[in-house]
Amino acid sequence: xxxxxxxxxxxxxxxxxxxxxxxxxxxxxxxxxxxxxxxxxxxxxxxxxxxxxxxxxxxxxxxxxxxxxxxxxxxxxxxxxxxxxxxxxxxxxxxxxxxxxxxxxxxxxxxxxxxxxxxxxxxxxxxxxxxxxxxxxxxxxxxxxxxxxxxxxxxxxxxxxxxxxxxxxxxxxxxxxxxxxxxxxxxxxxxxxxxxxxxxxxxxxxxxxxxxxxxxxxxxxxxxxxxxxxxxxxxxxxxxxxxxxxxxxxxxxxxxxxxxxxxxxxxxxxxxxxxxxxx
Amino acid sequence: xxxxxxxxxxxxxxxxxxxxxxxxxxxxxxxxxxxxxxxxxxxxxxxxxxxxxxxxxxxxxxxxxxxxxxxxxxxxxxxxxxxxxxxxxxxxxxxxxxxxxxxxxxxxxxxxxxxxxxxxxxxxxxxxxxxxxxxxxxxxxxxxxxxxxxxxxxxxxxxxxxxxxxxxxxxxxxxxxxxxxxxxxxxxxxxxxxxxxxxxxxxxxxxxxxxxxxxxxxxxxxxxxxxxxxxxxxxxxxxxxxxxxxxxxxxxxxxxxxxxxxxxxxxxxxxxxxxxxxxxxxxxxxxxxxxxxxxxxxxxxxxxxxxxxxxxxxxxxxxxxxxxxxxxxxxxxxxxxxxxxxxxxxxxxxxxxxxxxxx
Amino acid sequence: xxxxxxxxxxxxxxxxxxxxxxxxxxxxxxxxxxxxxxxxxxxxxxxxxxxxxxxxxxxxxxxxxxxxxxxxxxxxxxxxxxxxxxxxxxxxxxxxxxxxxxxxxxxxxxxxxxxxxxxxxxxxxxxxxxxxxxxxxxxxxxxxxxxxxxxxxxxxxxxxxxxxxxxxxxxxxxxxxxxxxxxxxxxxxxxxxxxxxxxxxxxxxxxxxxxxxxxxxxxxxxxxxxxxxxxxxxxxxxxxxxxxxxxxxxxxxxxxxxxxxxxxxxxxxxxxxxxxxxxxxxxxxxxxxxxxxx
Numbered sequence: 001x002x003x004x005x006x007x008x009x010x011x012x013x014x015x016x017x018x019x020x021x022x023x024x025x026x027x028x029x030x031x032x033x034x035x036x037x038x039x040x041x042x043x044x045x046x047x048x049x050x051x052x053x054x055x056x057x058x059x060x061x062x063x064x065x066x067x068x069x070x071x072x073x074x075x076x077x078x079x080x081x082x083x084x085x086x087x088x089x090x091x092x093x094x095x096x097x098x099x100x101x102x103x104x105x106x107x108x109x110x111x112x113x114x115x116x117x118x119x120x121x122x123x124x125x126x127x128x129x130x131x132x133x134x135x136x137x138x139x140x141x142x143x144x145x146x147x148x149x150x151x152x153x154x155x156x157x158x159x160x161x162x163x164x165x166x167x168x169x170x171x172x173x174x175x176x177x178x179x180x181x182x183x184x185x186x187x188x189x190x191x192x193x194x195x196x197x198x199x200x201x202x203x204x205x206x207x208x209x210x211x212x213x214x215x216x217x218x219x220x221x222x223x224x225x226x227x228x229x230x231x232x233x234x235x236x237x238x239x240x241x242x243x244x245x246x247x248x249x250x251x252x253x254x255x256x257x258x259x260x261x262x263x264x265x266x267x268x269x270x271x272x273x274x275x276x277x278x279x
Numbered sequence: 280x281x282x283x284x285x286x287x288x289x290x291x292x293x294x295x296x297x298x299x300x301x302x303x304x305x306x307x308x309x310x311x312x313x314x315x316x317x318x319x320x321x322x323x324x325x326x327x328x329x330x331x332x333x334x335x336x337x338x339x340x341x342x343x344x345x346x347x348x349x350x351x352x353x354x355x356x357x358x359x360x361x362x363x364x365x366x367x368x369x370x371x372x373x374x375x376x377x378x379x380x381x382x383x384x385x386x387x388x389x390x391x392x393x394x395x396x397x398x399x400x401x402x403x404x405x406x407x408x409x410x411x412x413x414x415x416x417x418x419x420x421x422x423x424x425x426x427x428x429x430x431x432x433x434x435x436x437x438x439x440x441x442x443x444x445x446x447x448x449x450x451x452x453x454x455x456x457x458x459x460x461x462x463x464x465x466x467x468x469x470x471x472x473x474x475x476x477x478x479x480x481x482x483x484x485x486x487x488x489x490x491x492x493x494x495x496x497x498x499x500x501x502x503x504x505x506x507x508x509x510x511x512x513x514x515x516x517x518x519x520x521x522x523x524x525x526x527x528x529x530x531x532x533x534x535x536x537x538x539x540x541x542x543x544x545x546x547x548x549x550x551x552x553x554x555x556x557x558x559x560x561x562x563x564x565x566x567x568x569x570x571x572x573x574x575x576x577x578x579x580x581x582x583x584x585x586x587x588x589x590x591x592x593x594x595x596x597x598x599x600x601x602x603x604x605x606x607x608x609x610x611x612x613x614x615x616x617x618x619x620x621x622x623x624x625x626x627x628x629x630x631x632x633x634x635x636x637x638x
Numbered sequence: 639x640x641x642x643x644x645x646x647x648x649x650x651x652x653x654x655x656x657x658x659x660x661x662x663x664x665x666x667x668x669x670x671x672x673x674x675x676x677x678x679x680x681x682x683x684x685x686x687x688x689x690x691x692x693x694x695x696x697x698x699x700x701x702x703x704x705x706x707x708x709x710x711x712x713x714x715x716x717x718x719x720x721x722x723x724x725x726x727x728x729x730x731x732x733x734x735x736x737x738x739x740x741x742x743x744x745x746x747x748x749x750x751x752x753x754x755x756x757x758x759x760x761x762x763x764x765x766x767x768x769x770x771x772x773x774x775x776x777x778x779x780x781x782x783x784x785x786x787x788x789x790x791x792x793x794x795x796x797x798x799x800x801x802x803x804x805x806x807x808x809x810x811x812x813x814x815x816x817x818x819x820x821x822x823x824x825x826x827x828x829x830x831x832x833x834x835x836x837x838x839x840x841x842x843x844x845x846x847x848x849x850x851x852x853x854x855x856x857x858x859x860x861x862x863x864x865x866x867x868x869x870x871x872x873x874x875x876x877x878x879x880x881x882x883x884x885x886x887x888x889x890x891x892x893x894x895x896x897x898x899x900x901x902x903x904x905x906x907x908x909x910x911x912x913x914x915x916x917x918x919x920x921x922x923x924x925x926x927x928x929x930x931x932x
Contacts, residue, residue, distance in 0.1 A: 071504060073500070093503040093504060094503055094506050094507065094508055097503075097504060097505060097506035098506050102504070102505065109498045109500060109501035109504075110497070110498065110501065111497035111502075112497055112498075113496075113497050114490070114494070118490055121487075121490055122490050122491065122494045122507065125506060126506045128487050130486065131488070132486075132515055132519075134486070135482055135485075136483050137482075138482060142486060142487075145487060146487075167284070167285070185505060188505070189505050189506055344730065344733075396913070401920075403666075403871075403875070404871065404916055404920060404921070407871045407912070407916075408912070408913055411868065411909035411910075411912050411913055412913070414864070414905055414906070414909050415905075415909045415910060418902070418903060418905045418909075419903070421902060422900075422902045422903060545860075545864065552734070553734055553737070556730055556731070557734075560730070585748070586749070588745040588748075589741075589749065592739075592741035593742065595735075595737070595738035595741065596720055599724070599727075599731050599734055600720070600723050600735070603723070603724050603726075603731045604723065605726060
């Protein structure tokens, strides 16, 4: 397992604190073609146990496609994904989630007709065990499950101080709260790697600052890795420990925020404009 | 009293409504205030309530359009007839209960056979395939012959002669349907079945499984991303819905002296779908009310004779046009907001509601 | 010999299904709705032609043209009154409305023409059939006319949608209503035109159907309507060649099923084929693959 890791030297991006632990995710030569078009190619990345990684790049670079590959919304055309040291080939989205990847979506995908609490409870689905008949016959297992899930849901919602919204309909929440609820729902599935697709999109600066704090808090409390796609450079540079830059489906640079900011290739491909007004 | 959530309160109102309606009807019929035509409608009303609630599970809760619900009803109906008529020596209620239970099980099996291949399809394609299955079931029932004699049950797909009956009775006679049914269904049985169907559906919706089903409806991709097995829960909702339809079918069949396979055609599936849509998708109480009103309505219009189905059609179109009119819709939302505003201002109705508090 | 005759009969019945299926498929393609009232427009068309021929003693061709005019107008009126107000509503609401329209047409027909079946005189009554193999096999004139009509309609529609401005507008609206509108296409009139063409074709289908199977009742359109809808889905709903292919296939399967497997179970066979095809190709034989963006 670890020998495989050494075989890919370009992946040497692990933080010191994670170096002794096996990485949460390793991808090797990952790629996908749509028809004749190569959307992602040679995507090699290692994410440490408790690392916060940013995936950046211009629009259409293939960032969300990477998320879709990792969560098996698309089956990769080639390459390997090792999740907690286990290969995920042959797994589907549901199995990958059970194996430890949870995600949010760029265009929010909540269960909008249900309440906030139910959304989180659905995230807790696989940590509950009451079957259909327990539910229909209201057996003790159903009640026990419901009680535990209710408490856990409120606990998770408290990360974003959303307990008071528990009985609101998810679709009626303001935009920012919907994004936060998606994160809570993903966390409820007890992942080891959390994928956030543009978590700060549509948020105002103060909300974004709060979100940064919360992402750090989530990593610290749950001791999990976070990988995020984001266009807000303040957020990316502020909380990511490692950054990978994607352009035309390929990683053009990897490194710490400082390294990325000073990488001439990145500046040329992507950051050039941002650096002047974004710094 | 503990805090009662909004949904619990809503469910209690639904149960109370059903029980109250039953009690009122019983009092009216004891005192002789129920006309013959209405008395004849009582069991069908119960059946259609069960059908509408069960279809709502597929259409409103799971979010998949089914156009073949009557197919499951017919499986339950004909199974029920065979069961009830082949155990002549048991007491009436026992035969009815067995007919309903086994009718439900057989419809459930049909639901699995239909659901496993079909539920992979999406949207309108799923709808057309359920329609096709409904027609196939009807077509098969048109060609099934069942008889009973001292040796037991006999089946054939050809004709009654090939049953080789030894002085027995024919239970199902192909396109002629089931000729000699004993009327075992009663209003009380119908009421109990409504309560059962209602309990199963409402409890299922508000459980771990029900949430998974509704998650698939609201966002399939998100449901998968949080580890929900789509096929399993789709099938669960679909088969449960089929079982409940089969049970209603058995109750329905045992309310008549004879019954034809063509009774359970596409039009019946559509009729039930209309109840669900008019009652509101996913709204169980709405289904009950719509099924009741729309079963009574054509009967009430009987005086208008030839025009009644025409009026029914016009009412249907107008209701759809009015309820989907954006101007009226916005108006209604405004009214509701106003009402909610006034309710908040005046605290006493909430206090009277038995200590109901919303967080 | 029998095989050939069955094949020809199948193609003939299938051609009727195909013409009806065109109406379903065009309307679905453009308005994304299952127009369940379409089958009943067929019935109205057949009744109009019947009345023109039997009561007014008009020549068959005039009857057909009259039926087409009435059905075209009927289709446009239905669209304007019942479907247009529901452009923004859920597809289920539109479906239920279409069912309401279907009931309306059936029951209006019942009031006007009563429930007793009318015997429809073939529009090509007295025409000579085609004798083959030295008179061993006769192909009826209805069969020939039906198949020819089908071919003419298919070629005509294909040319219309690919060559004319209106036809291109139709395709544009079915691709993307919003974008078409921004390009200056009048979406409402395009949809109205689609209903007009579909309903006009339904009239032809009704006349041909009743010429081959001469019993005419208010419910005559229901089953062929459902089968034609099945044919449209089989071929890939939204696709004009798909409707043709699906219709003809369905007709052939139905006749072959009746001839070689079981007369009683022919409907079950037809629907079973649909299910099998959809399980292998979920969007029908010629349907476009749809993928969801995540």
